[in-house]
Amino acid sequence: MKRIMSLIVLVGVLMSLLAACGSAPAASPTTAPATTAPATAEATVAATTEATVEATVEATVEATVEATVAPTEATAEPTPAAMTVVEYIMATAAGMTPEAAAALGTITIASQSPLSGDQAALGTGIRNGVELAIEQANVALAGSGVEIGFTPFDDQAQPEVGSANAKNIVSDPDILCVVGHLNSGVALASLPDYSNSSLVMISPANTNPKITESGYANAFRVVGRDDLQGPIGARFAEEIGVKTVYILHDKTDYGQGVAEFFKLEAERLGLEVLAFEGTDEKSDFSSILTPLQAANPDMIYFGGLYPQAGPLLRQARDRGIMAQFLGPDGLDSPELAKLAGDALEGTYYTTVAAPVSQFPNAAQYATDYTAKFNGSAPPFSAQAYDSAAFCQAAIVTAAVEANGKPTREQVLTAMKSLPALSGITGTYSFSEKGDPNPATYYIFATNSDPAMWDQNELTSKIESAPPTE
């Protein structure tokens, strides 16, 4: 009797469990519109920016520069047709009256990035990029009487330090723009303070969608977003002729999220999704690979990180599964090459971060950087350079309009109305939320030698407008 009772209870529990699990997959892709939107949004955004760019540029610059503003699609070309940020700053500053320039007083741009701790290499690169941008702009602007100062802050890659720095920054009235942070978590901790005083923050490195999705009007970035890596992966798959995909993920926010977005876009593009499987298995993937081998996909998409991807790939190749393998930037680590070795053949990953050498317009920057700081420019430093340049562009525009020292609100307004300008990492205008339009995503083919990971071959570049909702 007792046994039967417990059996009934067990069956009840199981059924409710299954019911709970059943509803989960259906409920999760609530953000669906985000990914289906870009295709249509791209066209409209491109059209509108084109129009506004031409209008504003011609209005403010008049005949000083030949306004050869091309549609944003043209930015994939090595020589961008859009006006460069520096040209824009020069042109705008030229329109400033001497009285306004005199009234400017001290204007400062701050940077926030980890200058100490184990992420100091990247953080210092960001600070140096900003410093170089400001220095070069000051040289160029020497005639106009505009001089911009620079205050670097060390956020130690810690949210509480970043937030404390942010309080210092907003209390200094001369600081009109912040370039930072390296870590999305630190940026999210500091954003409320910036936001309260309408201080513009441009991030050279934060890819977390929340940065621009949390409703902060003052948050901008010049890199792509994590939630577009999935769709970009699907577009790449289509580009290289893949017809069927088998999707695996690691059941984490990151991995499953990316995989779901990949699935939506893949289905939209007409690829056949053979399966969508999640696993927290870390080592023995045999029971995942058996059905996979029977399904015989052209490509395996793995939403997850390299410690899992390494053994998975090895075991798949050992079994003779030769499908292409694609994943998000969670695979971007030399450790993957160490774990998977030769099995890496035919493996790609998508990322928003490309080394400085990937930007055709950044060659001069790389040389200048090495000359000034003794060492090659780390990733994100070129983006920091661009971020600082956009800061300057907004400040100068606001100063011209205010005919004197602008307020932070005026800088924010100017930032939002900037035309599409080309920096050294690409041509951007900002969406309403502050995402770059277009953002560039990179697809790299992996290298099976861990020491050569830096030299992974860039296979494809895909530009995408930010999702609009």
Added chain:
Amino acid sequence: MVAEANVSKQDLQRQRTLQTLRTVFMPLGQLILFIIGSAVVLGLIVVVVAFFLSRSDPKIMQTAIAILPQVMIDGMVRGFLFATIALGYTMVYGVLEFINFAHGEIFMVGGFVGAGVAYLLMQWGLLSTLPWLVFVVIALVVGMTVSGLLAMATERVAYRPLRNSPRLVPLISAIGMSLVLQDVVRLIATSSPLGFNARFETPNFGKPFQIASIPLGERAIPVQISPKAVIFIVAALLMLLALNYLVNATRLGKAIRAVAQDRATASLMGINVNQIISLTFLIGGALGGAAGVLFGMNIGTVNPYMGFIPGLKAFTAAVLGGIGNITGAMVGGIVLGFLEAFVASYLSLFTGGAFSGASYADIAAFSILILILIFRPEGLLGESTTQKV
């Protein structure tokens, strides 16, 4: 008269040898029976379910049948992993009635030591020239020695001082030991050239053995087993036989069994209880270490946290088979491995992709396990008078 006595003595001798052979090899028979039984039962369930589902989609039946042999092989390999780890749990439980939760970490240490040995051999340029059997033996011997000694040391430091405390106390000590070992290994690994995620280098074992090839549409699905998995299974079977021989047919085994039955009386009979318990941990640890080496070799990577989940599942397997019973541990491991492999491979196919098999494999496998334990609380091979180690 004398001749008669001689004959009866010979008879007795022969009888005794036969007895020994039976106690050593009978478990093997039981094990094979359970492997075949699990495969047949689960295979039949799959066929029946596929039959009902194939009315709406005939492809389901084809695919289900085509991958069936491979799923069985996967299940068996997975089962032997749980089985070899479960041996260590069951040994210690048999003697001390205590769950050594640090056993999963002993397994992990074995894997790391194996990876370290392989790394050194590679540094010396011996890895590619060494015959694979020599490599396996070296890695196994070193891994088993380190793991066995570590298990013994763990017992000395963390369990022996608590032997007469309430039962929960050493359990908590074991959990603590497990965490300590994880992080000590992490510390050592990250400051060594192996790194946190260490690669287990191996000589080239060659391509997987193709057993058959099943046509599915225009393609053929291979049924294959990798040489490493074969080594794993053979080694696991040898371990079972050796352990059975040791426990059932040697003086040491008799002493272990005596301590398991009644510690106080055993010590009155002149058995050094502390020594026997240490030896039990040494043997259990060495088996765990061997499992770690073989598993690491099979998978290709090891990391400091890899022991936790297999350890937990092996513990479950030991309970499923009837904890304290050596053959039971093996059988429990095999059944659990089969359950997981079948659920992981078929759930998604049978539900049309609504459930991801791999993510719900644990839920399904453990539910079936609860069902089995409701009807056989003493475990598959457990009896009212459990044969203790």
